[in-house]
Amino acid sequence: MESAMKNKDLNTTRKWASLASLIFGAGTIYKLGFLKDAFYVPMQQFMNLSHTQIGLAMSVAGFISTFGFLASIYLSDRFSKKIMIPISLIGTGAVGLLLSTLPSFTYFLIAYCLLAIFADMLFWPIMLKTVRLLGNKSEQGRMFGLLEAGRGLVDTVVAFGALGIFGYLGSNANGLKGAILFFSAVPIIIGVVSYFLLDHDKVSEVNSKGERVGKNKVAFEGMTRAVKNKYIWFVAFNVFFVYSAYCGITYFTPFLEEIYGLPLVLLGAYGIIKQYGLKMLGGPVGGYLTDKVLKSATKFLKIAFLLTAIVMLIYMNLPHESLNLYFGMFLTLVVGAFIFSMRAVFFAPMEEIKVPREITGSAMSLGSLIGYLPGAFLYTVYGNILDTHPGMAGYKIIFSMMTGFAILGFLLSSYLLKSIRNMDSDQAA
The missing domain is CATH 1.20.1250.20 (MFS general substrate transporter like domains)
Structure with missing residues (x-):
């Protein structure tokens, strides 16, 4: 003992x-x-x-x-x-x-x-x-x-x-x-x-059928199993939608400077809070709510996507020219907090969809490939929108796109949550 x-x-x-x-x-x-x-x-x-x-x-x-x-x-x-x-x-x-x-x-x-x-x-x-x-x-x-x-x-x-x-x-x-x-x-x-x-991973030489085929074939089979698993793709696109919205919060900083006239000193402090403070806050909060309150990362993502969409819809339709500076800044931090909390747990649903542990690496790689793809093109898209639609018009387009990504994430999370419940019911039967 x-x-x-x-x-x-x-x-x-x-x-x-x-x-x-x-x-x-x-x-x-x-x-x-x-x-x-x-x-x-x-x-x-x-x-x-x-x-x-x-x-x-x-x-x-x-x-x-x-x-x-x-x-x-x-x-x-x-x-x-x-x-x-x-x-x-x-x-x-x-x-x-x-x-x-x-x-x-x-x-x-x-x-x-x-x-x-x-x-x-x-x-x-x-x-x-x-x-x-x-x-x-x-x-x-x-x-x-x-x-x-x-x-x-x-x-x-x-x-x-x-x-x-x-x-x-x-x-x-x-x-x-x-x-x-x-x-x-x-x-x-x-x-x-x-x-x-x-610790060392024990790299298996036995495939899913129990046949001894060697490490290379086992790894290739794991890659194939991951690519064929539709639920891994669903999780990957959930990451995609979170990351697409995340790319958009970059433009809160120039928005506050251009539309609200936020002083440079305050702008620097805001940038530190948004990029580092929210990351340190969002991680533990997202993890706690996922494990202790909702007991499901997918359920947490569904709720956070919905809240993000609601706040963004409200924010983009406010009279910013006459709105209180600190209230406008506060709402952007609220959206940032939602997004950073989602970033903290957006790979956690791999456990809920019951990805076999031996193909976890392949699943995470596929999730990263799809999920982080917006970083390769979306900053260019957002930047071009601001260049071709100066002022409030350009920011409204970006905020609309962020809202759209949040709505798509909400719909996908809802479908994924339903699929997980069906999987659990089938296993219990």
Whole structure:
């Protein structure tokens, strides 16, 4: 009895230690790929990059990420997380060492292509798979909620750490090198630590029929099973609708500046609250409501989609020219809170649709491929709308599209929830 208790405590400790390593990895692995978030102007000044060159590098990286997710449908169930996650983190850090030399555009472009491979193809779907497998059915919301909140906190701390180094070294080329080296060292250290915290996956050589066919065929069969599972596609498009609305909240910031005349200092504070504060708040809240109150991520998404659509419909029809500034700002944060809480748990329904655990990696890869697709084109669409429809007219179109995505998400979540109930009834019969 005592031995069993010790083993249980040890397993619990390893579970939370593993989750912590994933949170630190997820909170740092994208800092180099999104160097522009904190160092856009220094990149132009000290790396001699134009707007077009930075945009081209981001676009090419996004293109590679799409195919990376496609390849990961096979890779994520073929190789162990104990190997893949450390390799992706250490590889990302190694690419950062190249970037720290402030290379020419050609090498800058190559570096961004490599970052897309390490972060999106080798890390992200496998990290999502690992988070799902760390928790049982009643812990999915909590696990994914803690992941979202934790990586938001790590993201913030690491970003401010790099900014501190940049300023301390003189806000010049050496400062940029120092910041990039910091962004490189952190994932390398986390990659080494994660190797010791993560357990090996047992990669099966037996297919679903019990035949011994080898690891490659088993992984290929798992990929095929995931692609043929219509419920995985439903979950993936639920992610798609959340992410489409998420892309839209980017434009709350210029909206408040242009329409409300929000001062730059307040605008900066608003941006930090919207991007980091809501992420840290939305994760735990979404996870708690999913696991403890509604006991269903799909039900939570259905309600949150509906609330998002209602608030957006109200917001887009308010008299903004005469509306109180702080009330208008508050409503955008309410919408952001709904969307960040959905982002925290939008992969949790994989447990509800009873995806076999042995094909979790393939399912998460397919979900990532479809779900994150809006990031590859929707910012361009939204930006073009604002360029061709200046002022309130353009923002109303974007807000209408966000509302439409929320309504589509509500309808899909409703259908998926009904399908899950039917599956549960069939199993109970």
